[in-house]
Amino acid sequence: MEYLDFELPIKDLEEQLDKCKIIGEESDVDVSETCKQIEKKLLATKKDIYKNLSAWQRVQLSRHPNRPYTLDYINAICGDTFLELHGDRNVKDDKAMIGGLGKIGDQSFMFIGQQKGYNTKTRQYRNFGMANPEGYRKALRLMKSAEKFDIPVVCFVDTPGAYPGIEAEERGQGEAIARNILEMTRLKVPIIVVIIGEGASGGALGIGVGDKVLMLENTWYSVISPESCSSILWRSWEYKEQAAESLKLTAPDMRKLKLIDEIVKEPIGGAHRNREETFSTVSHKILMHYNDLKALSATDLVSQRMDKYTSMGVFNG
Template sequence: MPANANRQFLDFEKPIKDLIDEIEKLRHAQENKKINYADKIAELENLIVERRREVTQNLSSWQKVQLSRHPDRPYTLKYIEKMTTNFVELYGDRNVRDDKAMVGGFALLEGQTVMFIGQQKGINTKTRQLRNFGMANPEGYRKALRLMKLAEKFNKPIVTLIDTPGAYPGLEAEERGQGEAIARNIYEMIRLKVPVICVIIGEGASGGALGIGVGDRVYMMENTWYTVISPESCSSILWRSWDKKEVAAEQLKLTAEHMKSFGLVDDIIPEPAGGAHWDYDEAAQILKQHLVKVLAELKDVPVEERINSRIEKFGKMGFWEEGGNNEQTKEEQMNEEVKVQTGE
């Protein structure tokens, strides 16, 4: 995780920043004045952990969105680095190019070979541009599908780590078939013969998330969000301004708790106190233990049963209501429509 000097803070993390600044002052005084402040520093460090826990206890939906985008938050490659060994990254969709916003490859997870696939954001300005801010082009989703089919060929389970503000919406992406690429992935993922686990580790927006988000189990990290549109975009559509993004975030019901209550995700994976950005090792270990446990459960399920369960799981999602008077005949309904159209 970043050193204290390079650490960035959100507005609601200010109480933590104040304590860290106080510790830095004590350490500086300890070096210059040769006074032992070890006990006071230890006390403040314990208080920081408590403040981290308090800060995330009653966050609004918008604050959780902010936390999911925290610049110090671990991304896909960091989780793979901390959870696995012998990671071999694979490149290209064998058609257009290698999309740097989508990464994937085989790795060993507790001695078991697993295909890891996920969106990758950059850690500074240069790499953010290289990774296109985690927004994949069609070739990124086709690359992901190629790797999934490769895993299926060798009978290896798949883990997808989702963290994207959405699929890239540029003209060239649409020209190369962005919608088709995402739809193809959804269609193929629901029929994969190997176990598939999907985890939202940051942002889970729109088709960009769904393109690698169909699996036997779908989980969300504690401080993440998952919905059809970002709060800013929703606000700009409804109110012609980003100023209502906090309202939009509340109305979208996008937090992990909301998604679990709707039955759209299976469970919530906890994070270290204050969020995953405070302790990469702990965050990765929590996720690793969860993955190992679920992979062991899915391994013993027969292939056909697993596929049918996956189809049923996604087929029954959502709420709907049929309108109209069910007692009316089709002929009566048509007559009413004609009267409306003719003005009678």
């Protein structure tokens, strides 16, 4: 397990606990009381650290290398029922954007999401979770297929942004994202969006329009990353922590501004600390919101979605 800077007190206590248990196993000394005291202190330290996280610390947690990615959620939720679908039928198959059919219980869903890599090789293969235009066009193709067969859509958002390369712009990156936003507002099936990591810029919005938008507790959602914001405003990345606070990008900020519908609580320490619990919670939330939406007609569904987004940013002074 890797630890972030602010988690070092937890690391020290967990190492103490491991040593205490080893002593108890390898000798006749009764260390049970000592272990209980360390466990009690460890729990108190975790609660104290994680209940007082700054915006920048939540950004760090959202990028934790052990944090589960889109395919982890899909494989855990759907098991062997998931069938991945490939290609945009135009240029190529974008490995940073994955999608396909899967089931939660007896209900079929079209799952779409950005996928990051676990090491240098897979990160390059997945383009660090930054999709090209063909990735967004693949996503749209799958959404349209879902609409045709009346299958609800689930989008997992986890990207540092759409790929900003020259070749991506040449193939219409901006148009592809804008087209997705337009088409998702009028898609005639329920759309549930879950932000599971980073939700940055248009790269997130390209699959981020939904009837219900959920954010995991330690994720962020913003027009720009704290580092990029800092480099633009202060000409340096050193002010990223200040930028993170000013951007109001955490789940509580988004909920307060009514830009998302629900915050999904994570296990103490983050989603990576107890993956099974996280997967179970997300699966339950998806089904719960789908059950609320499935009774609506296609006309009511689109109408409510349009009302939801047109009301955002409205301010009565």
